[in-house]
Amino acid sequence: MVTSIPTVAPRGTTWWRKLPVVHQLRQSVGLQRGMLVTGLVITGFFIVVALFAAVIAPYGFNELRNAEGLFGSQQPPSAQHLLGTTAGGYDVLSRVIWGTQTAFEVIIVALLLSFFVGVFLGLVSGYIGGWLDRVLIVIADAVYAFPSLLLAIVAAIVISGGQSSLWGGVFAAAISITAVFIPQYFRVIRAETIRIKAEPYVESAKVIGASNGRIMFRHVLRNATRTLPLIVTLNSSEAILTLAGLGFLGFGIEPTSAAEWGYDLNKSVSDVTSGIWWTSVFPGLAIVLVVLGVTLVGESLNDLADPRLRTRRKADVAPSTTAESSVVPDGSLDEVAHIDELET
Amino acid sequence: MSTAVPPTIVPPSADPVRRRRARPGSTLWRYLVVRFFLIFPTVFILVTMVFFLMRITGDPLTVALGGKLPPDQLAERIHAAGYDRPITVQYLEFLGQVFTGNFGKSITDGQSISTLLISHGTATLELAFYALIVAFIVGIPLGMVAAYFRDRWPDAVLRVFAILAYATPVFFAGLLLKLVFSVWLKVLPVAGRASTRTEINLHSLHHSTGIYLIDAFQTGDPANVADVLSHAVLPGLALGLLTAGIFLRLVRTNVIGTLSRDYVDAARSRGVNEFRLVRKHALKPALIPIITVIGLQIAVLLGGAVLTETTFEWKGLGFELAYYLSKRDFVAVQGIVALLAVIVALTNFIVDIVAALIDPRVRY
Numbered sequence: 001m002v003t004s005i006p007t008v009a010p011r012g013t014t015w016w017r018k019l020p021v022v023h024q025l026r027q028s029v030g031l032q033r034g035m036l037v038t039g040l041v042i043t044g045f046f047i048v049v050a051l052f053a054a055v056i057a058p059y060g061f062n063e064l065r066n067a068e069g070l071f072g073s074q075q076p077p078s079a080q081h082l083l084g085t086t087a088g089g090y091d092v093l094s095r096v097i098w099g100t101q102t103a104f105e106v107i108i109v110a111l112l113l114s115f116f117v118g119v120f121l122g123l124v125s126g127y128i129g130g131w132l133d134r135v136l137i138v139i140a141d142a143v144y145a146f147p148s149l150l151l152a153i154v155a156a157i158v159i160s161g162g163q164s165s166l167w168g169g170v171f172a173a174a175i176s177i178t179a180v181f182i183p184q185y186f187r188v189i190r191a192e193t194i195r196i197k198a199e200p201y202v203e204s205a206k207v208i209g210a211s212n213g214r215i216m217f218r219h220v221l222r223n224a225t226r227t228l229p230l231i232v233t234l235n236s237s238e239a240i241l242t243l244a245g246l247g248f249l250g251f252g253i254e255p256t257s258a259a260e261w262g263y264d265l266n267k268s269v270s271d272v273t274s275g276i277w278w279t280s281v282f283p284g285l286a287i288v289l290v291v292l293g294v295t296l297v298g299e300s301l302n303d304l305a306d307p308r309l310r311t312r313r314k315a316d317v318a319p320s321t322t323a324e325s326s327v328v329p330d331g332s333l334d335e336v337a338h339i340d341e342l343e344t
Numbered sequence: 345m346s347t348a349v350p351p352t353i354v355p356p357s358a359d360p361v362r363r364r365r366a367r368p369g370s371t372l373w374r375y376l377v378v379r380f381f382l383i384f385p386t387v388f389i390l391v392t393m394v395f396f397l398m399r400i401t402g403d404p405l406t407v408a409l410g411g412k413l414p415p416d417q418l419a420e421r422i423h424a425a426g427y428d429r430p431i432t433v434q435y436l437e438f439l440g441q442v443f444t445g446n447f448g449k450s451i452t453d454g455q456s457i458s459t460l461l462i463s464h465g466t467a468t469l470e471l472a473f474y475a476l477i478v479a480f481i482v483g484i485p486l487g488m489v490a491a492y493f494r495d496r497w498p499d500a501v502l503r504v505f506a507i508l509a510y511a512t513p514v515f516f517a518g519l520l521l522k523l524v525f526s527v528w529l530k531v532l533p534v535a536g537r538a539s540t541r542t543e544i545n546l547h548s549l550h551h552s553t554g555i556y557l558i559d560a561f562q563t564g565d566p567a568n569v570a571d572v573l574s575h576a577v578l579p580g581l582a583l584g585l586l587t588a589g590i591f592l593r594l595v596r597t598n599v600i601g602t603l604s605r606d607y608v609d610a611a612r613s614r615g616v617n618e619f620r621l622v623r624k625h626a627l628k629p630a631l632i633p634i635i636t637v638i639g640l641q642i643a644v645l646l647g648g649a650v651l652t653e654t655t656f657e658w659k660g661l662g663f664e665l666a667y668y669l670s671k672r673d674f675v676a677v678q679g680i681v682a683l684l685a686v687i688v689a690l691t692n693f694i695v696d697i698v699a700a701l702i703d704p705r706v707r708y
Contacts, residue, residue: 147647
């Protein structure tokens, strides 16, 4: 396989094949591949929308009027306002589009923060052990058991004193969500660190006199991060839901500083009672679709990482029946080709 | 003392037998006791965190009333409420409040928080109960179906359903249900726990429990029961479907695991029919991990209850929490959150105990 490829190409192909998602995409088959591809398409679509919100959105997220005057409140969908206007007189479509940007900003900040804090704490706790480890694990467990939304609310109160303009809404929301995720990263990395600590190569590193810091960040950390892409994808969907929940309870971002779906849904509760559906349905659908896309990706990655749930190519789909019917499973050739691909 | 008892008195053959009999019981009891005392650090940590986090932003009076009162009046009230004392004194006082269950009065409307917790806690309990019923009825059978038809179309459909149930925020699901059933079809009430007439009937009861369904049965009037139930359908569905999706996925994963076991093959070869195979042979052992995860789901359920109650004006803890949050009344918020922490710790304890009783391998 490798020999047939011209001299320039091999490095390129092997490089991208090893990327987390690409690797799993090649590994997947059938239904699982379908789910993964669907998830990637939906997520990709929303990322594009988020990036080009300024170009796509017909109006700004806080625009109330154009050249012809005020938009008017609770206008049904029309040519000027494809999805209608809200009770506050904003254009629904524009706010949905700008909301995508807010959602992704919050996810990125929240995940980066919780990632660094959680990984660092987990590494230190697992490697050093002792009473520090005990204390941290009890705290992490207590925090993890608590309803994540309530935790985020408490954090939101601390960060902004309940007023959302103080810190810049995106940062405040992101840090509130961080409080929920740190225990998860902490637990995963700590467990891995404890396992890796006992590996011979860590002992060898100690023997040749490597410092604790070097062992922790070079030998342990590099090997402990295997499962993280998976948690990151699963967490980002939770982050969107937490953000929406915060917004729905009035801890979101003010409509003048950014568009946020949860806030819009909060404002639409009374609209629903009087039969005005467009103010709630569209922001709600946006949340559902983004979470759906990201979750499909995360779920597929999860299943592919778990050998019990991974669908094998043909041969192993129904082991008992194939064993009865033939000595050589008919998928064996595929299986060989599959292994071949993984090695290149 | 111990040297006076020669070891030869006990016959060597009896010793291992006695030890084997004594052990399982004693480790179970030790587990129960240790697990029980672990509730306290959990509650303690959460309550401490909530207290100090809330105080970082300043004393509750300034947050709630700052700008609404002249500074000298505000200072007077802060002094009267004791918020100018050292933080450690206030903290100890707060711990005492948690311990005795007396949380004082809310700042904005002067209501007793303990009374509020009891009257609204029952509403949340009722909602959580409805949601759990929906989750069990929907989640477990569908999970078995998905596992049995693994990787075929029913599985695909059900998995998408499960992910959708997770991806839809409870309040959006609630709004959609409301839109369809209350506004368009006009078959179910829009919001609240009961209509005004029924509420008056329920509150006039002598032994009112606060759980509307029980109270409605007490009145003996079927109209009351029907009214309470019709109000419960949409909130119960909205919150229950979220949990049902989680149950479905759990049951599916675990039943897939047990369906591939040898004893399932053995049962199949004995001619056990497929339905019984999944229901008895595969589901039962799969339920143990499911029970332990339900403990964590209680926390999710309570978080979801906050949002569901706000959507449906269901006057429970979550509804009150959202109300006091919007009023920036952090004394009330602190009380509600502390109570929820206790509930979470207690349910986790119960779940762990149930798991230990079912599965003898669960021990410390």
